[in-house]
Amino acid sequence: MEAQLPTSPDAPAGPVHDPFRPSAHTGLLIAALRARAATFASDSGLDMGLGSGTVLAVLGQIGVRRLFGVDIDPDALNATASLLRTLDMTDRATLRQGSLWEPVEGQRFSVIAANLPQFAADEPADPDHTPYWSSAGEDGRRFMDPFLAGLDRHLLPDGVALIAHNVFLGQDRTAALLRRDGLTCQAVAETSVLLHPRKAAMLNPALRARGPACGIHRVGCYDFIDVQVLEIRRATP
C-alpha cells in the first residue's frame, strides 16, 4: 500500500513516491499559462507530454473547453485520467498514447502546451521520475526539434504555443527552426532550477563547460540550469 502524505484537510493526499510528480519546469509553465490566458483563444488545448496531467488540468482551469493530451507512456495516461477525474474534467478530455504528433495528426488547436524531455544526456538521468521523463540526447533537442517541426500544422491560424525550454537548448536555434514555418518565439518567463546531484553528474560535459554562457550555473556544490517559457505565435507580416 502506497504511503500518503496529508496535503490539506479537504484535498486527497498525493502519493509519496510519484514517478509523475510535477517539477519546477511544470510550475513555471503553468504560471505562464495562467498569466497569458487572456491572450489566446480557449476552444481547444493540447498538452504534449502529459506526465501527471497537471498542465492539461491547468488548461481546463483557465477555461480551455476541449482538452487533448498525448504521452508515449501509457502509465502517464492513467495518471492523467485519475487527476482529471478528481477535477471533474473527464468529459472534456481526450487522451492519446503515442509519440509526439502521430496521435493527433490532422488536428489543430487554439493553444498547445509542452514540457518535453529536454535534458542533455543520453541515458535516463532523472532519479525521481520515469525513464521517459527527461533525457533527450547529447544536446537535449531529440524531442524538441520534431515537436517544433510539427507546430505549424497543428496550430489554428491564431493559435499559440507555450513551452518549457532549457536555456542551454539555445533560443536562437529554436527561433531559426520556427522562422522557416513563419513562426516567432519570445521568452515570457524564466527561472533557475536546482538539479538533483545524480542528474547534474549526467549533464553533457561539453555543455557544462560552457557554464553561464548557456544558462548553467554552479554555486558551491549546487548545480542550476536556467529554464524559460517560450511563447510561439505566427509572425505578423
Ligand SMILES: C[S@@+](CC[C@H](N)C(=O)[O-])C[C@H]1O[C@@H](n2cnc3c(N)ncnc32)[C@H](O)[C@@H]1O
Ligand atoms: C518532463 S516530463 C513533463 C510531464 C508534465 N507535462 C509536467 O510538466 O509535469 C515529459 C513527459 O513527456 C513524455 N514523453 C517522452 N517522450 C515522448 C514522446 N516521444 N511523445 C510524447 N510524450 C513523450 C514523458 O513520458 C513525460 O511524461
